[in-house]
Amino acid sequence: MGRRATAALAAVLAVIAGVSAFVPSATRLPQALIFDCDGVLADTERDGHRPAFNEAFKAKGIDCVWDVDLYGKLLEVGGGKERMTAHWDKVGWPLGITEKADKQALVQELHLLKTDLFNEAIVAGKIPLRPGVLRLVDEAIEQEVPLAVCSTSNERAVSNLVLTLMGRERYERFRIFAGDVVRAKKPQPDIYNLAAEALRLSPERVIVVEDSGIGLRAAKGAGMPCLVTKSSYTGGENFSLADEVVESLDDGDVDLQVLGNIVMTSLSKSQAAGA
Numbered sequence: 001m002g003r004r005a006t007a008a009l010a011a012v013l014a015v016i017a018g019v020s021a022f023v024p025s026a027t028r029l030p031q032a033l034i035f036d037c038d039g040v041l042a043d044t045e046r047d048g049h050r051p052a053f054n055e056a057f058k059a060k061g062i063d064c065v066w067d068v069d070l071y072g073k074l075l076e077v078g079g080g081k082e083r084m085t086a087h088w089d090k091v092g093w094p095l096g097i098t099e100k101a102d103k104q105a106l107v108q109e110l111h112l113l114k115t116d117l118f119n120e121a122i123v124a125g126k127i128p129l130r131p132g133v134l135r136l137v138d139e140a141i142e143q144e145v146p147l148a149v150c151s152t153s154n155e156r157a158v159s160n161l162v163l164t165l166m167g168r169e170r171y172e173r174f175r176i177f178a179g180d181v182v183r184a185k186k187p188q189p190d191i192y193n194l195a196a197e198a199l200r201l202s203p204e205r206v207i208v209v210e211d212s213g214i215g216l217r218a219a220k221g222a223g224m225p226c227l228v229t230k231s232s233y234t235g236g237e238n239f240s241l242a243d244e245v246v247e248s249l250d251d252g253d254v255d256l257q258v259l260g261n262i263v264m265t266s267l268s269k270s271q272a273a274g275a
Ligand SMILES: *[C@@H]1O[C@H](CO)[C@@H](O)[C@H](O)[C@H]1NC(C)=O
Pocket: 238, 239, 240, 241
């Protein structure tokens, strides 16, 4: 290449570099918008699982109602069967049951019924979306920002929830990573690592929306900026790792520009830390 051509090329490159340095911040949107499902898209524990337990109790003639406050305490026990067992061990078993085998059989039966009732509630659209979710999803579709859901809950429940509550057109814009596609559940970052690989994303340029400390740790473990939208039963958790914490996506009008700014701030922080 001649000297003049080299100089011309250098000039062109300088112009390109100059232009890219002055791209208005309005165009710096996240590379992808990734939602957790339970507690983020919908308050599924409060509005889905809890009523399904209550319906199952009623169907079996068991005089037991878990209200919103009580259920919040019961959630300290992970797993539905374990939750019922711990509760009745404490307050006394229903239906006059005393034998261990009968207790196990009852809990097993109730859990199957409750799972069916939960899935029916999702398909029937009885569990509402949280405020701001649909607005943000529509904005992402309009701006062509890829959408994903990363959840270690049951895949069918997650897919049904997105399909029923958002409609088929939006559903088809989502990539859903859920259930047993990874071995290690959150707080391990595996599900987010999988999404980054499958969608060829730079983890530090996407934004994750989570509602719990466990989910937050998973996202940060994958190197992704994370906004926490508090849900009914997670509000008191430790979110010090979060890039931003809001009460809901309508709190402070979280839009793609706000999310893009969170990503840029996180990037410049990590660049400063790395320098
Ligand atoms: C919250 O989490 C951070 C980071 O994981 C930790 O350093 C801090 O000690 C925790 N704070 C409380 C009050 O547990």
